[in-house]
Amino acid sequence: MKKVVLCPNPYRDHELKVAKQSKEILESIGFETAVCLPFQREGYGEELGMPIKQLYQEIKTADLLIAFGGDGTILHLARTVALHNVPTLGINLGSLGFMSELEPNELDRLRDLANWDFVVESRMMLDVTVIRDGRAVYNNIALNDAVISKGSIARVVRLEVFTEEGRLTRVGGDGVIVSTPTGSTGYSMAAGGPIVEPTARNLLMTPICPHSMRSSSYVLSPNHVITVEAADANRKFVYLSVDGGKAFSLKNGDKVRVSQSKYTTKLVRLSKKSFCEILDKKMGTEDSKYEK
Secondary structure, three states: OOOOEEEOOOOOOOHHHHHHHHHHHHHHHHEEEEEEEEOOOOOOOOOOOEEEEEEEHHHHOOOOEEEOOOOHHHHHHHHHHHHHOOEEEEEEEOOOOOOOOHHHHHHHHHHHHHHHOOOOEEEEEEEEEEEOOEEEEEEEEEEEEEEEOOOOOOOOOEEEEOOOOEEEEEEEEEEEEOOHHHHHHHHHHHOOOOOOOOOOOOEEEEOOOOOOOOOOOOEEEEOOOEEEEEOOOOOOEEEEEEOOOEEEEOOOOEEEEEEEEEEEEEEEEEEOOHHHHHHHHHHHHHHHHHOO
């Protein structure tokens, strides 16, 4: 019997209605299910009619995880599923949802899982490390991006960007984004970076609000290691954030190293829509909001 872990974002799936419908469908085709919250919300528990279990326990024996929310929910779960090599199916309850496969009105497509015959996309991830005084003081993995940026004070930060071959560029501005192809449609795109097919293997480096017209994005081979240094981090607030998570404060001399990870995020695909079709649909939906 296959085991499916359902992870509804409690701020998106109000009263866990979509998760409940999905649970009924999956159990009707013979799957074992467990409901786990990706993060806690007060008042969400067994009073909703479903026992809530601990993700760190259930993921160990899971064959599939279904994330209910937007791309942010999948990003929040990416490290957990990658470390346990569990494929993930996204059901979009957010706005764009580039990584999600189904919309709430398409839950019947879950029945297609019955014969366990589906496509799994392997998405590149990043190893992100901060080296301070010769030792690692921070380690993480990212599905979308690592962002080195200034704090809320309106000051320009000056960053030096290197690969193992030497200096790549200097950036003066709000910071830089090092992203995967999956992350190319996120913050990197908003900062003017290129859109890259998500199954590709590339490192993208995009400046944030650079103070030079010569600053541009770079698309590099995944064999490179990108290192970012902030020479004046002690005088100015400079932070590292991975996949939009909690910020890590950088100090003078810190080196942020970003490279291709051995871990990947595996996303389940039930439809045969191409990336171009998905991109056109999502971007068209977003554009229509501003046309009204």
